[in-house]
C-alpha cells in the first residue's frame with residue numbers, strides 16, 4: 001500500500017501516488033486540478049500546431065511542385081533526345 005501524499009481538495013480523502021495517476025479522485029470523482037490544466041494546455045498546443053501546419057502548407061505545396069518539375073526535366077530531355085535520334089535514323 002502506498003502512503004498518503006496528498007488530500008483531495010473536494011472530499012479530503014487520503015490520496016496515494018497511485019491515486020494521483022488517475023484522472024480524478026477515486027472517491028468523489030473530482031478531476032484533479034493538475035490534470036484539467038494539463039488537458040487545457042494540450043488543447044492549446046494542438047490548436048497552435050494546427051495553425052502552424054496550415055501556415056506552412058502552401059510553402060510545402062509550392063516546393064513539392066517545383067521539385068517535381070526538377071525531377072521530370074532530365075526524363076523529358078532524354079525522351080526528346082531519343083525521339084530526335086529515332087527520327088534521324090529513320091530518315
Ligand SMILES: [Zn+2]
Pocket residue numbers: 008009010011012013025026027028029030
Ligand atoms: Zn475526493
